[in-house]
Amino acid sequence: MNNKLYYQDAYIHTFTARILKQEKDEAGNWYVILDQTAYYPTGGGQPHDTGTIMGQEIVDVEEIDGEIRHYLKSPLPEGTGAVTGSINWNRRFDHMQQHAGQHILSAAFEHLFDYKTVGFHLGVDNLTIDLETDNLTADEVLKVEKLANEIILENRPIEIKWVTEEELSQYALRKETKVKEDIRLVIIPEFDYNGCGGTHPKTTGEVRAIKILDWERQREKVRVQFACGDRIIKLLGEKQKVLLGLTKHLNAPEKGMETAVKRLLENDKRLEKELEQTRERLLQYEAKELLAKQNQLVAESFQNRTIQELQKLARLVVAEDDSSLVVFASVNDSRLQLVCARGASRTENMKKLISDVLPLINGKGGGNDSFAQGGGEALVSAEQILDKLITMIN
Structure with missing residues (x-):
């Protein structure tokens, strides 16, 4: 224990020592072994000390096989004998x-x-x-x-x-x-x-x-x-800085902050619900408009529509007219998303339909006879794949 200076004096800031050896570990990291050290190695739930040895930064200190290894960013010059270590006192x-x-x-x-x-x-x-x-x-x-x-x-x-x-x-x-x-x-x-x-x-x-x-x-x-x-x-x-910032943004005193945040969150939930209801009404309107424009076969291409939105719109169309058939395609960045759906009075197999075109875009998909979806790389345009689907349906 005599070479573990941190046990003799935990308040030590600097010390001198001799290098016993300097080499790389199995992972290629440089470390030095000293005849005595003030650097505490990782152990007992406590992290290692940091600091420098002859100006070289210590990145880790570990006790392995009874030796305390001081890992350095780069090795010390060859022939270095006595060295000075300087502890990062704030961390210690x-x-x-x-x-x-x-x-x-x-x-x-x-x-x-x-x-x-x-x-x-x-x-x-x-x-x-x-x-x-x-x-x-x-x-x-x-x-x-x-x-x-x-x-x-x-x-x-x-x-x-x-x-x-x-x-x-x-x-x-x-x-x-x-x-x-x-x-x-x-x-x-x-x-x-x-x-x-x-x-x-x-x-x-x-x-x-x-x-x-x-x-x-x-x-x-x-x-x-x-x-x-x-x-x-x-x-x-740190917390006071955040709190003062919130009092300014929310125009509320510190003691009333919790109430102000709760009120804000409640308003946010209400607005989210209203927005979702508005989106639903817009999709319903869009479904009716698509049917009015294209009758029973509704084929449409989009830009940056999520697969979830395409699925919801397709379901609204076939719910509005059970004799309709829907094929949607949307390009999102470098991806092409597909949705195929049919009304209850039709007999086409949507899973087979979409499976036949997915190889064209290196895609994957799933579904059943009445509703299927998939996606892949945008190797062809949305219009081109819609033409292929329409040809297969007809």
Whole structure:
């Protein structure tokens, strides 16, 4: 553990080290192994640190077969011996805040309601824990959040202890440790005792605050989304910006925003319904007009009509006159859509009719004796394929 400087001092910003080796992995990505490092590798739900080594950007840090690999965008010059590493401190401290906050929140859930944490994810924008319960109420969330922030405000120390497996019995661990040697405990006295290999601040006060943002049931567990420290300030700023923009657009105060949005959505649904009814009436009018113009055989070409609209129009035509037969074609970009339909008093097979022309456009289709549709490449014009269909009908 002596070469893992992040365990000796989580607050370290820069360090020097010697290159032990530099090579490519199986995927052809360059990495270096150092005799010591302050870069935390991905593990335990916490992402890796970033930064630079001799000005080269680190894109990943992984511990593989006991070695910590520092993946670089490009290799360091040959013959490089001693190097300087510089940690991306904002990212490191964010991870310290979030990880310590997770310990506090998980312990609060267990203290108050005996809900154990069985999963943890720390992402760039998302921070979650999975609780071993199938239900979580708003009242429970408020109580847990209150306790967690009280622990933060008390500014309790966050202690690190290395213990043996035999010494574990001295501590009331929140969960059983997975490792059997080099066991690292993260301790908030009289509140939380937990085996953990992540980076943490020295006191709970540095977490600053915890806010539960949302929760949802997933199978037999509940996933809780939350934020800690500087992330809360960032989220508040982002949400406030959105809220202020909405107050201007909707001409409503912040407290009346929910009502204003509901009213807007209700109006939108009403307008959508009215528009759909208007479209239906227009299609009915169009169906009658096509019948009046072409009598029983209605053949028409279109531009940019959806297959759904063609189907609806064809059904309206044959419903208006059960002795009619409809063939529609529409070119949409590089696609050609076809619809064939017949009224109840006719006997032509629409599925066979459309199947006979689909090879001309490398198309596919389906349907039944009275109604069929298909589509393919626009290798011929809509008018040409209509002429072919009319010839086959006659």
